[in-house]
Amino acid sequence: MSDSKPTQLKGIPITVSSAPIEPPPGADAEMVSLYQAHKKIYPRSVSGLFSRWRWALVFLTQIIFYGLPWLEWGQRQSVLFDLGARRFYIFGLVLYPQDFIYLTGILVISAYSLFLFTAVAGRLWCGYACPQTVYTEMFLWLEKLTEGDRSMRMRRDAAPWSVEKFARKAAKQFLWITLALWTGFTFVGYFTPIHVLASEFAHWNLGSWEIFWTFFYAFATYGNAGFMREQVCKYMCPYARFQSAMFDKDTLIVTYDRERGEPRGARSKKADPAALNLGACVDCSLCVQVCPTGIDIRNGLQYECIGCGACADVCDTVMDKVGYARGLVKYTTQHALQEKWNRSQILRHILRPRVLIYSGILLAIVLAMAVSLSLRLPFKVDVDRDRGSLARIADGGKIENVFRIQVMNASEVTQHFHLSVEGLPGLALASEADVSVESTQSRWVPVRLQLPYEGADPGSHPIHFKIEATDLGKSVSEKSVFIVPR
Amino acid sequence: MKQKLMWIAWPSFLMAGVLELLVFAVVDPQDLNWFGHGFEMSRQATYSLGFFVFWFVTSIAGALTLFLSLPANEVNRSPL
Numbered sequence: 001m002s003d004s005k006p007t008q009l010k011g012i013p014i015t016v017s018s019a020p021i022e023p024p025p026g027a028d029a030e031m032v033s034l035y036q037a038h039k040k041i042y043p044r045s046v047s048g049l050f051s052r053w054r055w056a057l058v059f060l061t062q063i064i065f066y067g068l069p070w071l072e073w074g075q076r077q078s079v080l081f082d083l084g085a086r087r088f089y090i091f092g093l094v095l096y097p098q099d100f101i102y103l104t105g106i107l108v109i110s111a112y113s114l115f116l117f118t119a120v121a122g123r124l125w126c127g128y129a130c131p132q133t134v135y136t137e138m139f140l141w142l143e144k145l146t147e148g149d150r151s152m153r154m155r156r157d158a159a160p161w162s163v164e165k166f167a168r169k170a171a172k173q174f175l176w177i178t179l180a181l182w183t184g185f186t187f188v189g190y191f192t193p194i195h196v197l198a199s200e201f202a203h204w205n206l207g208s209w210e211i212f213w214t215f216f217y218a219f220a221t222y223g224n225a226g227f228m229r230e231q232v233c234k235y236m237c238p239y240a241r242f243q244s245a246m247f248d249k250d251t252l253i254v255t256y257d258r259e260r261g262e263p264r265g266a267r268s269k270k271a272d273p274a275a276l277n278l279g280a281c282v283d284c285s286l287c288v289q290v291c292p293t294g295i296d297i298r299n300g301l302q303y304e305c306i307g308c309g310a311c312a313d314v315c316d317t318v319m320d321k322v323g324y325a326r327g328l329v330k331y332t333t334q335h336a337l338q339e340k341w342n343r344s345q346i347l348r349h350i351l352r353p354r355v356l357i358y359s360g361i362l363l364a365i366v367l368a369m370a371v372s373l374s375l376r377l378p379f380k381v382d383v384d385r386d387r388g389s390l391a392r393i394a395d396g397g398k399i400e401n402v403f404r405i406q407v408m409n410a411s412e413v414t415q416h417f418h419l420s421v422e423g424l425p426g427l428a429l430a431s432e433a434d435v436s437v438e439s440t441q442s443r444w445v446p447v448r449l450q451l452p453y454e455g456a457d458p459g460s461h462p463i464h465f466k467i468e469a470t471d472l473g474k475s476v477s478e479k480s481v482f483i484v485p486r
Numbered sequence: 487m488k489q490k491l492m493w494i495a496w497p498s499f500l501m502a503g504v505l506e507l508l509v510f511a512v513v514d515p516q517d518l519n520w521f522g523h524g525f526e527m528s529r530q531a532t533y534s535l536g537f538f539v540f541w542f543v544t545s546i547a548g549a550l551t552l553f554l555s556l557p558a559n560e561v562n563r564s565p566l
Contacts, residue, residue: 084529086514100511209530235489236496 040157041230041294043140044150044286048313050127050331057128058137066182069189074412081191087440093373094410094440098380105369112365114239116358118246120350121331122253123307126240132232133306135183135225136292139176146172150289176226177218184218230293234304241303249334250349254307256287256298256329257337264298269322280328284318287311287329297329378411379437381467383478386446391483397453400430401482405465407435408442416470419447423463424482426455449482458486490552498544505540506533 071078073091080089088095095102117124126133146168147153156165189197192210200210224232233240247253257280264281267273273280281298288296290310295302297311315329336346386402394400409415416436421427430450437443449463460481468475515525515532525532 083510083533086529097511097514103507103511209534212534235492238500 039294041292042150042154042289043292043294043310044289044314045140045144046290046310046314048309048316050309050313054128054133054137054308058134061129061134062138066186069186069194077193077195079190080193083191085440094378094412096380096408096410096442098408099410102369102373105365105372109362109365109369112358112362115246116355116362118243119248119251119354119358122247122251123243123305126233126243126306127308130306132224132229132237133292133308135221136229138179139225142175142179143172146175176222180218180222180225181214183221184214184216187217188214230304233293233306240306244303246354248352248354250346250352252331252333252346253301254297254305254309254312254329255301255332255334255337256281257327258298258300259337261298261328280319280324282318282322286314286318290314376410377469377474377476378409378472379415379417379467379469379476380406380408380410381465381476381478382406382408383465383480385480391485394430394448394450398430398450399453399455399484400451401449403447403449403465403480405445405447405467405478406442407437407445407467409437409440412439413471414438415472418468418470419445420466420468421449421463422466424451424456424461426452427463427482451482451484456482456484458484460484493552494545494548498541498548501544502537502541505544506537509540510536 068079069077073089076089078089078091082089086097088099114125143153147156156168159165185197185201186194188210191213197210197214199205200208201214228236260279261281262279263277264283265276265278266283267276267278287298288294288311290313291297292308292310293304293306295304297305309331312329312331316326319326319328333341333346333349335341335349339345341349382405384404384406386404389402392400392402405419407417414436416434419429419433419435421429428450430448431446435443435445447465460483463480463482465478465480466475467478510533515527515529515536518525527535
């Protein structure tokens with residue numbers, strides 16, 4: 001393998017050198033893959049405290065996700081991101097693209113929430129709320145419904161094809177595809193009114209982008225939750241790679257109590273582990289079988305661990321069966337394990353500088369966002385100078401400047417506006433001063449300003465437009481300039 | 487090979503999403519002149535096609551990174 005004699009490669013005489021690589025036993029010596037071959041993981045189903053929490057979160061998040069598009073608010077869908085009209089509707093709120101800052105705010109809040117939760121209690125997001133976990137849990141449940149639990153699935157997959165195997169696999173695929181399509185449909189229902197979308201599907205009115213994205217999202221759901229599963233967390237998720245930056249020794253994580261468990265080994269139920277010089281771990285390997293990412297928690301904290309607690313759940317049932325105390329694999333902190341802290345001591349260590357800083361920043365952004373949203377006026381104004389001409393002479397020798405004012409109505413009633421201008425003596429509006437803008441619409445209003453001849457020196461003069469929403473009694477002021485030619 | 491394709495496709499997918507968000511939050515495709523005249527496609531179509539254009543371009547960046555990070559001996563052994 002490690003030859004370095006000159007060879008001919010595509011007719012070019014070059015020296016090919018290579019580092020010696022030992023092929024694994026049984027491998028083809030010519031083709032050595034540096035990557036570990038992927039083995040399919042068959043997670044065993046589990047019940048217990050953490051599993052109940054996960055299912056509660058699955059129900060909570062999915063009732064919201066599947067249900068929200070069907071919820072009406074007045075005459076429209078309560079939450080609708082209308083990309084075609086460039087308006088976002090969130091209950092009573094109508095957002096324009098100009099409100100991008102709120103999206104930024106939400107993203108920053110999400111990021112800091114994630115940091116905070118992770119610092120306090122590890123990968124709560126991954127284990128309970130991440131769509132990857134939630135849909136995998138749902139798909140696994142459908143798989144168990146049709147193909148049975150881990151051992152049955154493994155046996156059937158190894159067995160040759162039979163009518164029963166085919167029927168069960170077909171049933172599973174049918175359920176998976178149905179769920180995936182419904183998920184894709186719901187997702188697109190956030191961007192297109194879902195009733196419209198439903199009738200489009202009912203009439204099989206194919207060919208629109210909505211239908212394309214429905215299938216795209218359905219395919220992604222099907223692939224991620226049905227096949228990719230833990231590989232998404234292990235190989236595709238950036239968060240999994242940097243979550244340890246938020247960890248410290250007071251972070252709650254799923255941990256194996258090595259001191260208590262080792263040396264592990266099988267034993268008879270009646271045997272005294274102390275006499276056999278054995279720890280509490282009976283080495284039943286159930287913790288490995290239930291792990292959705294296929295790791296052994298007894299090897300310590302690993303980046304693959306999504307903190308789902310399945311191993312803790314299953315270990316507790318085993319400890320109950322053999323009559324040992326629960327908590328050989330448990331949700332605790334590294335410090336607590338070393339110092340043998342009790343629950344209140346763990347809780348006392350939650351408030352530490354890292355957590356306080358994350359909470360402080362989070363609180364500040366949430367407050368700023370709440371204040372900004374509550375002070376937000378339900379209309380927006382943009383002033384543009386007419387690009388065609390700087391200034392011109394109008395009837396009676398007056399100097400005229402032309403502007404375009406965009407008035408955006410961010411409410412769902414027709415609003416009336418009164419325009420006025422100040423900044424120069426004698427400056428007056430020569431166009432319509434009262435405009436009305438219909439619900440959620442925006443309008444460009446042409447505005448002509450006139451100044452009496454020699455009303456000001458040549459040059460540009462700062463002026464202020466005042467746009468008053470007469471129904472609300474609120475007004476905004478926009479800066480611009482009035483140009484007097486030489 | 488499959489893994490390399492994922493290394494290219496996945497991060498570029500994420501970045502295409504970010505670009506889509508940034509670009510179309512600020513730009514209304516209907517306001518633009520495309521080669522001197524208006525654009526006939528609907529906004530949805532522009533957003534959708536825009537996403538794939540972004541994805542394609544960002545994936546080229548990923549592919550180039552992967553290609554240029556090949557060590558010398560691998561390049562010598564198998565130019566592509």
